[in-house]
Amino acid sequence: MLVELSPEQCRVIGVMLEKEVTTPDQYPLSLNGLTTGCNQKSNREPVMNLADAEVQDIVDELKLKKQITEQTGFGSRVIKYKHRFCNTEFGDLKLTRQQLAIICVLLLRGPQTPGELRTRTNRLAEFVNVDEVEATLEHLHDHNGEQLVVKLPREPGKRESRYTHLFCDAETQLELAKQPDAVMSSRPAPGAAENSRLDALEAEVETLKAQVAKLTSVIEELM
Numbered sequence: 001m002l003v004e005l006s007p008e009q010c011r012v013i014g015v016m017l018e019k020e021v022t023t024p025d026q027y028p029l030s031l032n033g034l035t036t037g038c039n040q041k042s043n044r045e046p047v048m049n050l051a052d053a054e055v056q057d058i059v060d061e062l063k064l065k066k067q068i069t070e071q072t073g074f075g076s077r078v079i080k081y082k083h084r085f086c087n088t089e090f091g092d093l094k095l096t097r098q099q100l101a102i103i104c105v106l107l108l109r110g111p112q113t114p115g116e117l118r119t120r121t122n123r124l125a126e127f128v129n130v131d132e133v134e135a136t137l138e139h140l141h142d143h144n145g146e147q148l149v150v151k152l153p154r155e156p157g158k159r160e161s162r163y164t165h166l167f168c169d170a171e172t173q174l175e176l177a178k179q180p181d182a183v184m185s186s187r188p189a190p191g192a193a194e195n196s197r198l199d200a201l202e203a204e205v206e207t208l209k210a211q212v213a214k215l216t217s218v219i220e221e222l223m
Contacts, residue, residue, distance in 0.1 A: 002146060003065055003085075005167045008058050011038050011048060013067060013167075014107030016083040017100060021124050028071050028080035031056055043120065045109040066090070098136045101125035103148065106165040111152055113160035137163055 005013065015037035020027045029037065035055045038048050050058075059081055062068040071080045086093040086100065095103060101124035102117055109120065114133040127133050140148040147166055154161040 002148070002167055003067060005065075005067075006058075006061075007168055007172060008038075008048070008050070008054075009062055009065075009067075010107045010165075010168050011044075012055065012058050012062060013083055013085050014104055016068075016081070017085065017104040018108065018124065020083070021100075021104075028082035030078050030080050031059070034059070034081065043108060096136075098125045098127065098132075099140055099143075102133070102136055102140065103165055106149065106163070107167070111162040111164040113162050115160060117163070 012034060015034060016027075016029060019029055019033070019037060026033060031052055035050060035052050038044075038050050038055060041047060059068055063070075067085050068081050068083055071082055072078070084090045086095050086103075098121075101121040104124060105117060105120045106112065112120070114130045114137065117137075118127045118130050118133045121127065121133075127136075137149055137151075141150070149163050149165050152162045152164060
């Protein structure tokens with residue numbers, strides 16, 4: 001039976017799966033490392049802005065679900081965390097390198113097409129072509145009697161259908177995917193200083209646009 005995860009829990013597990021492969025020397029992860037991984041601006045959809053305390057709450061929830069364990073090194077006071085989500089002696093879920101790569105990226109970025117998955121899994125596993133991605137998705141659709149992914153109805157105007165994992169409610173994932181630029185957090189909105197900085201950048205962009213237009217006009221008169 002699949003473990004049921006919230007979107008935030010999916011993000012934490014996804015970060016652990018990713019960092020275990022891409023930066024094994026830094027894995028298991030400290031709370032700070034987990035928070036940084038959850039809040040990355042790249043390779044994450046939607047962008048999150050979680051505080052350490054929020055990530056600690058998520059970690060505690062996952063510990064209760066037996067998806068995370070603590071690990072402390074000799075002579076170190078820093079607690080680090082490692083997943084028990086898959087490919088461990090504690091669980092039945094066993095994934096190949098390619099299957100793990102797809103599940104990891106789906107956990108981190110929500111519904112995606114096979115073409116997007118091939119591009120975005122390049123640091124985790126190698127796929128010769130999109131057909132190999134689709135074959136792996138088929139195996140995940142019926143993985144030892146469990147359905148780990150589902151193919152979503154093709155959206156109007158789109159050439160490819162997207163796939164999503166089933167560790168979290170699919171409707172929730174679709175709602176989040178509709179707002180890929182939204183920032184998920186219970187923290188307060190940016191303060192006046194941040195808003196002022198953004199206003200200044202926007203003003204600078206408008207000034208540059210005006211200068212480019214003026215230069216273009218001058219060049220056209222000279223030609």
